[in-house]
Amino acid sequence: MTQELNRVDPVAQIANLRVEIDGRAIVDGVNLRVLPGRVTALVGASGSGKTTTGLALLGEYPSxxxxxxxxxxxxxGLxxxxxxHPAAVLNPARRVCALLNDIARTQVRHLPRRERRAATRELLLRALADAQLPDAEALLRRFPHQLSGGQQQRVVLAQALLLGARVIVADEPTTGQDALxxxxIVDQLSAVAAKxxxxxxxxxxxDVVRALADDVLVMRAGQVVESGxxxxxWLAPRHEWTRRLLDARAPGPQHEPPPIAAQAVLHVRDMTARHRDGDRGTTVAVRVPELTVQAGECLAVVGRSGSGKTTxxxxxxxxxRDHSGEILLDGRPLPHSLRQRDRDQLAAVQYVFQDARAAFDDYRPVLDQVARTAVRLRxxxxETAEAEALATLTRLGLPEELASRRPARLSGGELQRAALAxxxxxxxxxxLCDEITSGLDTVTRRGLLDVxxxxxxDRDDLSLVLITHDLxxxxxxHRIAVLDAGELVEQGPxxxxxxxxxxxxTVSLMETTARLAAGT
Structure with a gap:
């Protein structure tokens, strides 16, 4: 089989690639044969050189x-x-239909003018269906910020499919996605390869790599340390780093519920949140009759992409702020908009975003941005704020040398720790932690979960709400709440x-997770 594949002409190829920045090699001696109809996976920790290698196929390199x-x-160059991070390439001022129409029109310009509109529409809907986006008509009217991270990811996938490319570089396409x-996406990319x-x-x-890939390259520090x-x-890894990546997939600890608090620290009652749908009014995004978070408790909110978790x-x-119902903090109502919350209320409920890189100013050192929180909210x-920021960053595994850098010089895992600090x-x-482990490799994710x-x-007065697709x-x-199609369908220990x-x-979610873990 290997000899037969070696006789197949690659559709793209990388030979002895070396990429240096300031004399430091971020990719060193990488070779890659991209074969038609096959899925080649690059795996490794954040900063291992995967994205730099992938972007080389597009002729893109760091400044x-x-x-x-x-x-x-x-x-x-197709x-x-x-x-x-799909939000970075979606124009926030244009609706999804406009973003996709620009590409679809280029594919039908050879048709007579009277046929182009219908053909464009057909291409659009087919691409959205291929990208696993249901309810395409409603989605086409929305702006990117009205989509979940998973929906944004699939819109970008639809763009790539519309281009008719011979090679698709998929950079973490399942980031922020539930098992279903x-x-x-595994089925879709398999279908793409089948063409x-x-x-x-x-x-x-x-798990996705095992289910989808034909060939795997394991990268560390810019080099390919193992392939096959x-x-x-999976059965016989030869390199120590491959074994570490696989071992870090072991299930994390489960916690017993904390003692019942006299009063919930956070209590949601009769909440209905809506999204504005252009000139058509509003649509219900999530409905939660009742939800509580006790002091010292960790509540995980799980569900498929677009189920309303982030909303x-x-x-x-x-x-x-476009929601009805009540949110009570220590029994007292919280204003719907953060602009109406006082400094104590802002400090009491803090948000850690999924895309940590987008949450930082590119032009200021990370340490300064972390310290600013203590100045503004407390x-x-x-001087005190900087000392406290440095101590917190160090405790979370980010030393002063890294904390003094600008965000662009930190890896995704390092920036998530800075955002947490x-x-x-x-x-x-x-x-509130919104999918903060979704873009991380197994080793880095395990480290962040340990944090x-x-x-x-260490803090019995701190409550965590984990928004996650990852079981x-x-x-x-301590407890899990399950959302599906905007409805709270199950909650419990x-x-x-x-x-x-x-x-x-929930049953379907668990079964699909088990199948992916088994590589089927």
Whole structure:
């Protein structure tokens, strides 16, 4: 089989690629053959060189980089790209229909003018369906900020499919996705490969890699340390780093519920949140009759992408004000909008965003931005705030050398720790963590989960709300609430929900997660 594949002409190829920045090699001696109809996966920790290698196929390199080696791509450069953070490539001022129409029109311009509009529409709807986006008509009217992270990811995938590329570089396409959506993306990318299109998958999600990839390259510190088919790597990894990546997938700890508090620190009652749908009025995004978070408790909110998880969290933080019902903090109503909350209320409920890089100012050192929280929300002086910020960053595993850098020089995992430290400097009562492990490799994710578990042990006055699609992350929680299509369908102690789910959607979620973990 290997000899037969070696005789197949690659649709794209990288030979002895080396990328240096300031004399430091971030990719060193990488070779990659991209074959038509096959999925080649690059796995490794954040900062290992996966994205730099993938972007080389598009001719994109970091600013100021010195590049040597040979990169060959299809004639015409038809390489599609699905980035890890889709919001960065979606114009926030244009509706989804406009974003996709621009590409679709280029595909039908050879048709007579009277046929183009219908053909464009057909292409659009087909691409959205192929990208696993249901209710396409409603979605086309929305702006990118009205979509969940998973929906944004699939819109970008639809753009790549509309381009008709011979190679698609998918950079963490399952980031922020639930198991059911991951399974559909596996099916979709498999279907793309079945059409003879080469797929280069850059991923930390080893379950998805095992289910999808034909060939796997394991990267560390810019080099390929091991390669082969996933069956061999999973059963008999040869390199220590491959073994560490696989071992870090072990389930995390489960916690017993904390003692019943006299009063919930956070209480949601009769909440209905809405999204504005252009000139058509509003649509219901999430409906929660009742939900409580006790002091010292970790509550995980799980569900598929677009189920309303992030909208719920944004309502709690005052970032989404178009909702009815009550949010009580220590029994007292919280204003719907953060603009109406006083300094103590702002400090009490803090939000850690999924895309940590977008949450930082590119032009200021991370340490300054973390310290600013203590100045603005607690009235600390600049010197005290900086000392406290540095101590918190160090405790979370980010030393002063890294903290003094600008965000662009930190990895995704390092920036997530910085974002967590910034929120903690407010000394919050409730910490909302929105998919903060979704873009991380298994080793970095395990480290961040250990940090969160340590916070629960060290601060009995801190409550965590974890917005997550990942059931391994949900194991950290005392209780789990399950959302489906904007409705709260199940909630209860984490051990019970994970092992004895009662609602059909929860059952389906658990079963699909198990199948992905088994590589089927």
């Amino acid at each position: 100021g980089a010195r590049v040597t080696g040979d990169v060959r791509v299809p004639e015409g 390489v599609g790209y699905v980035p890890q 959506t991951k399974s559909r 003879g299109i080469a797929v280069v998958l850059l991923s930390h999600d080893l 088919p996933p069956e061999r790597l 719920l969290a944004r309502c709690l933080a005052g970032l989404h 009235g600390a002086d600049a 910034r929120a903690l400097l407010a000394q919050p009562r409730v910490l 969160l578990a340590g916070l629960l042990r 391994d992350t949900a194991r950290l929680a 984490a051990p019970r929900v994970l092992t004895e789910p009662r609602h059909p959607f």
